[in-house]
Amino acid sequence: MSLDLSEIRQQITQIDRDLLKLLSERHRLAFDVVRSKEITQKPLRDVEREKQLLQELVNFAQAENYQLDPQYVTQIFQRIIEDSVLTQQNYLQNKLNEIKESSISVAFLGMRGSYSHLASRQFLKQVSESLIELSCESFNQVFQKVEKGEADYGILPLENTTSGSINEVYDLLQHTDLTLVGELAYPIKHCVLGNGKIDLAQIDTIYTHPQPAQQCSQFLQGLDKVHIKYCESSSHAMQLVARLNKRNIAALGNEDGGKLYGLNVVETEIANQKNNITRFIVVAKEPVKVSPQVQTKTLLLMTTGQEAGALVDALTVFKKHDIRMTKLESRPIYGKPWEEMFYVELEANIHSAQTQQALNELETVTSYLKVLGCYPSEIIEPVKI
Numbered sequence: 217m218s219l220d221l222s223e224i225r226q227q228i229t230q231i232d233r234d235l236l237k238l239l240s241e242r243h244r245l246a247f248d249v250v251r252s253k254e255i256t257q258k259p260l261r262d263v264e265r266e267k268q269l270l271q272e273l274v275n276f277a278q279a280e281n282y283q284l285d286p287q288y289v290t291q292i293f294q295r296i297i298e299d300s301v302l303t304q305q306n307y308l309q310n311k312l313n314e315i316k317e318s319s320i321s322v323a324f325l326g327m328r329g330s331y332s333h334l335a336s337r338q339f340l341k342q343v344s345e346s347l348i349e350l351s352c353e354s355f356n357q358v359f360q361k362v363e364k365g366e367a368d369y370g371i372l373p374l375e376n377t378t379s380g381s382i383n384e385v386y387d388l389l390q391h392t393d394l395t396l397v398g399e400l401a402y403p404i405k406h407c408v409l410g411n412g413k414i415d416l417a418q419i420d421t422i423y424t425h426p427q428p429a430q431q432c433s434q435f436l437q438g439l440d441k442v443h444i445k446y447c448e449s450s451s452h453a454m455q456l457v458a459r460l461n462k463r464n465i466a467a468l469g470n471e472d473g474g475k476l477y478g479l480n481v482v483e484t485e486i487a488n489q490k491n492n493i494t495r496f497i498v499v500a501k502e503p504v505k506v507s508p509q510v511q512t513k514t515l516l517l518m519t520t521g522q523e524a525g526a527l528v529d530a531l532t533v534f535k536k537h538d539i540r541m542t543k544l545e546s547r548p549i550y551g552k553p554w555e556e557m558f559y560v561e562l563e564a565n566i567h568s569a570q571t572q573q574a575l576n577e578l579e580t581v582t583s584y585l586k587v588l589g590c591y592p593s594e595i596i597e598p599v600k601i
């Protein structure tokens with residue numbers, strides 16, 4: 217065994233390449249699986265198979281004395297399975313919906329490098345190679361661009377694991393004729409970005425939007441003699457630091473956004489709370505067709521009467537039809553003090569007989585009911601063993 221670092225690194229590089237080759241082979245098998253399931257019409261997800269697979273891998277690693285932590289093995293394979301499910305899902309969805317060959321336009325809040333911009337890219341890379349990106353100044357403008365036909369899609373954040381629901385977007389959904397056609401989760405990973413290869417100790421000024429500063433407060437408090445200067449958005453902070461091109465300044469931003477401005481990562485993992493994820497929705501003029509084989513969500517907007525138990529009556533309909541509710545949100549109704557509008561997110565496909573029946577019953581116990589959209593769920597919850 218050699219202890220020469222460069223030799224060890226060569227071995228690591230070779231192993232990583234071998235791993236990549238195997239991952240690519242496994243990825244390609246997802247296409248064979250989905251073609252087989254197109255014939256049998258089986259659901260794409262088979263949770264029992266996933267559990268069995270993970271358990272067997274953990275047991276195998278133990279039996280072979282591979283010295284790998286079971287949690288590590290589980291996490292890696294959960295991620296591999298997620299890729300497999302999403303690959304299969306995209307294949308079916310792209311086949312079912314005629315996707316335009318030419319470029320697709322998308323509207324989002326903020327400038328290049330904003331989280332909405334990065335989420336747009338993540339979502340639409342499955343659909344089209346070529347994107348026309350329309351940055352907007354408000355959520356309302358995102359809706360308007362799609363309503364007027366200036367953009368094919370609008371991307372909007374709906375909730376964040378740290379700060380909760382984004383009420384403004386919920387409220388705008390009440391007044392639009394657009395429909396939800398997709399969702400995705402985007403991890404928010406704040407980092408310090410600077411010009412060139414610099415050290416944290418060289419930095420005396422950090423430009424940031426107040427929200428990331430708040431979410432990274434513990435890290436910032438630990439920095440001695442660093443001035444915090446607030447900007448309109450993280451994109452503005454990144455742009456400014458890149459323009460000034462000085463080595464004593466930095467921006468709080470995200471790695472991918474930083475790349476767009478030519479900035480380098482100085483420090484990562486600086487948020488107070490790990491696992492900070494924003495869920496985005498995608499809106500369009502026309503609904504998408506969703507294969508009955510993929511995990512589907514439906515978002516409803518409803519109001520109930522004011523009598524006792526009115527909401528319970530409505531929710532009981534889902535229980536009766538064995539439909540899982542993934543979110544319930546309430547918002548005030550404009551012009552009707554103390555009355556509430558409910559947003560109900562279901563694990564359901566609007567075209568299934570079961571959902572149709574539930575909606576028919578729901579109509580009898582609600583005073584207003586509107587389907588805001590039915591879309592494939594891009595959020596693959598990992599199975600636990």
Ligand SMILES: O=C(O)C(=O)C[C@]1(C(=O)O)C=C[C@@H](O)C=C1
Nearest residue numbers: 249260261262263265266297300
């Ligand atoms: O075996 C299947 O049915 C697959 O679709 C493959 C696979 C996997 O990647 O291993 C992916 C999704 C299913 O939930 C189970 C397993």
